[in-house]
Amino acid sequence: MNIVIFAPGLKASAIGRMTGLLVRELSAQGHTVVLIRSEEKVLLSAVPQSFSVEVIDWLQTSAVDAACAQADAIVHQIGDNYHYHYGSLEWLSKYPSVVCLHDFYLGNLFFQWAQTHMAEAEQALLHWYGAGSNKKFFEYSHRQDFIELTCAAMPMTEWLCAMASAVITHSSWGIKRVLDSCAGPVRAVPLAYEVPAWDGESAVSNAEAHADGEPFNILTIGNVNANKRAASVIRALAQSEKLRRSAVFRLVGQCDTLKALELSALARNLGVNLVISGPVDDDVLAVIVRGADVVSCLRWPSLEAASASAIEAMLHCKPVVVTNVGFYREIPSDHVVHIDPDNEIDSLCKALEWLHAEPEARLALGRRAQAWASQQFTAAGYCRALLGVVDDMHMAAPILHSMRFFAQALSDWKTDTRWLGTSLALDPIRSLLGTTA
Structure with a gap:
């Protein structure tokens, strides 16, 4: 099969790294893959990660058209980052495509796109969310x-999925909006993810080290946004004298200056040991994750279809605390510690005190998570599902084409469509089909 994949090629993009796994797996299975970089123009000059297949830019119009014309499947890997998915938005409506949806919330993507497509943007808002939504x-x-x-009210999920001929997303919690807007096949498929092989033995040494007074290392990775709840972790640690004495809370990822100053001041005032490390490369990140005792993957509100940081932590055999919402709610309760979002700080404080006091329970939790995640989040499983969705999309295509034809005809006639469900419409169809049912 000839497959074209639109995705960011930057090494900094988690979606780009995940796409690299798919490209490698599809190539190993004998498929031909062309990778089309989807970043906006200013980012295309950056050296991409190694995909080991033909890589072209979305601005190379003739080359993109040629690749898409020969493709058996066109796939767009898209999340809520306009700078990374600019090219996908330019090409998505031109060819029937599978959208692999990484975020159920697409408000930032839509807002940036709307700046140069305002009339279409307002029409989309009115269509999906009703009168006044365009102004709000x-x-x-x-x-x-x-x-x-x-x-909750205007996530723009429908706007993007309505342009897709099929959608793969990575959990089920927000899938209703996808089903309401994409007429083609829709499937929830676990995200593909991989970390360097590791047996978790350093987790044992971590568990034993605390008897000698070593710090209790709590880690959050990824861009330090408000919904990652770093301030809540600081407040939860401050509630416990034991945790204040022994815990080190580390943030690894992009953090703007104002946010860093705000969190540092909060931690200082509450007597919590906070370390803000900034972004690091993958090899350094792996070392940092392995050195953590607990990884905090709290999210509120929950926006993503799946959490790469939570998956990374589980694959590294780490105990993970997560908000009991969205994707995180779908993780079995004996593989992570679920935190009540309605009682976040107290719930988190109790969980961290328990994990601090019970090193063997911490280790067992991490091992259960690792065993489950290593079976769940595989490139082979993802590619198998993707190829199945492609087959379903091709089978559905003539049916959807016919439906669009008749829907357009009815719209042109400006007719009252309520009669479609009555015997006036159904009896002639039954007669033509030779049925009485």
């Missing part, structure tokens, strides 16, 4: 709580 969305965009105000 852009009024909210100027506020710090933009995401909180729009994630």
Whole structure:
């Protein structure tokens, strides 16, 4: 099969790294893959990660058209980052495609796209969310709580999925909006992920080290956004004298200056040991994760279809604390510690005190998580599901084409469609089919 995949090629992109796994697996299975970099123009000059297949830029129009014309399947890997998925938005409507949806919330992607497509953007808002939504969305965009105000009411999931001929997403919690907007096949498939081989033995040494007074290392990885709840972790640690004395809370990922100053001041005032490390490369990150005793993957609101950081931590045999919401709620309760979002700080404090006091339980939790995640989040499983969705998309294509034809005809006639469910419409169809049912 000839497969074209639109995805960011930057090494900094988690979606790009995941795509690299798929490219390697599909190539190993004998498929021909062309990778089309989807970043906006200014980012395309950066050296991409190694994909070991033909790589072209979305701006190379003739080459993209040629690749897509020969493709058996066109796949777009898309999340809520306009700078990384600019090219996908330019090409998605031109060829029937599978969208691999990494975030159920796409408000930031949509907002940036709308700046040069305002008429279409307002039409999309009115169509999916009703009168007044076009004004509300852009009024909210100027506020710090933009995401909180729009994630439930106007997540823009439907806007993107309506352009897809099929959708793969990575959990089921937000899938209703996908089903409501994509007429083609929709499937929830566990995200493909991989970490360097590791048997978790350093987790044993970590567990034993605390008897000698070593620090209790709590880690959060990824961009330090408000929804990662770093301030809540600091407040939870401050509630416990034991944790204040022994815990070190480390943030690894991009953190803007104002956020860093705000969190540092909070930790200092509450007597919590906070370390902000900034972004690191994959090899350094692996070492940092292995040295952690607990990984905090709290999210509120929950926006993503799956959490790469939670999967990474589980594959590294680490105990993980997660908010009991979205993707995280779908992880079995004996593989992670679920935190009640309605009682976040108290719930988190108790969980961390327990994990600190019970090193063997901590180790056992990490091992259960690792065993489960290593079976769940595989490139082979993802590719198998992707190829199945491609087959389903091709089978559904003539049916969907016919439906669009008749829907357009009815729209052109400006007719009342309520009669479609009556005997006036159904009896002639039954007669043509030779049935009486």
